[in-house]
Amino acid sequence: MNANAQNDNPWLHRFIVLTAAATFLLLGSGGMVTSHEAGMSVPDWPNTYGYNMFLFPVSKWMGGIFYEHTHRLLASGIGFLTTMLAVWLWFKDARKGMRWLGVLAFVLVALQGVLGGLRVTLHMDKLGIVHGALAQLFFVLICALALFTSRWWQNQGRAGSPQPAVGAHGVTRPTDKSLRTLVLAATILIFGQLILGATMRHQHAGLAIPDFPLAYGKIWPDTGAFAVARYNADRIEVISENPITLFQIILQMAHRIVALAIFIGVAACAQQAWRRLGRKDPLTRLAVFWLALIVAQIILGAWTIWSNKAADVATAHVLVGALSLVTGALWFVAAFHRLEPLPRIEPAGTIPGAFGAHPALAANK
């Protein structure tokens, strides 16, 4: 993407931010549908109990229908916003890549609509997992579009642009490849974790392991056939009454282990950013924010178990997961877009910086 193109379009940027915020709401709405086991509460699509979707009487928005129907209405709104966004980008953004990203956003939102509908009409629960995972990717795309149309992005690499924040040593530093790789790996791990979580939620079996941090009172639960039978005999689930299986128990243990790996990975990213970029660098602050999100996510995950999968807590867990994914993705993208460091003016008699001579500095000698 040619960052130097004159693409100041603040209203487009605001519109994309609005679309991103609405998409975040839609993610929450979709989360509530699954948390309330309401995904199949409206058996037909695109109609709603035989009515045109937009004419379904409000008096009938009850129970699971409320969650599913409002999700469909919100999704229609996002589809409309995304269509406008794609058209606006196509005609008003000079960057070729941006136009095609707008088209991609349109294609993704249309695909999401179809996937959601087919999940219902074909009775395919697995499509719900794909629908949930794709929703996260769509959210990342919209947030990236917001970043690409931001003033900050436009100003990067433009002559005479405002100076970026300085790091601890008085200069900004480029993000080296190893740090970017670490961030990318952690972000991919988060996406894998989201898929694990979506798979767990679509088992419709409630909590496969009802306690935390232990698992059935142990560090690793008993997974023998008799043990699993006992787990099923002892549990009383009101709304998610599929039997627990060994696969689900293993899935939840994997989810817990990957959560720990993500925490370690993101903590390492924050620590490395702090060390290499300095504490005042915006990317360092973003990395620290990312770590705070992961800590919040772990707390929400534990709370989901302790609350016996309360719908609002479980949905918050989904939303913070989405924010974690977006934060890592945008960190990675922004890191590529950083300005090269500015020439450093050394006061007379000072010792050269810890990183030695920099090419830009050498050129200025």
Add this chain to the structure above:
Amino acid sequence: MKDLKVSPVLLLIAMLAVATAARAADIIGTITLKGTPPAEGDLSSYMKDYADCTAMYGDKLPTTHFFVVGPKGEFADVVVSLKGMSGKSTGASAPPAVLDQKGCIYTPQIFAVQTGQKLAVKNSDHCIHNVHCTPAVAGNDEHNDAQMSGGADLTYTFAKPEMFIKFECNVHPWMRAWVCVFDHPYFSVSDKDGKFVIKNVPPGKYTVEAGHRKLGSQTQDVEVKDSDTTVNFTFEVK
């Protein structure tokens, strides 16, 4: 050789013996539960916002009823059947089974039908339900159908034997029922007194299987002769 003359009385006795040996009998019994089952789940926090569902209950909203146990351990909702029987379904000519939705609860919660037997689902409530069944055996189709208040009965049949096919309503997510499908007519579901009757079982040796949705199954071998055969089962919660 002298001519063999058969006494008419002896002949009559022999005929009666043959007729008696061929007469079917019932397998009857009682199911009991030992131990204390887990406490039932409270539905009030889920139902309280649904006036159409709660109207018939007054102040006392229902709970789950996964373990229906009488004062002396009489254990209901245990599905008892003859194991290993197949290809003897009379479902096509059997009267329809009925599953009702009343007070936003399925009634009965546990029941059994034959392959090919019609199952009629009624909506006796003043609200919308969706009727969603999720069989796992290939050949039994998943269904998810809207049913308005006072709407026509929905009818289903299942082609393959399967245990505990779930019926649920996603509008009211606490609503659950389970149906067991058999390829023969030799089954029964224990009532609130823990009693079951498998009718008209031809004489012979059989394995009787008793299955509870949460506690698994157990078997006993029996021989059915010319009179009712009794077999009892005891389940235990540990």
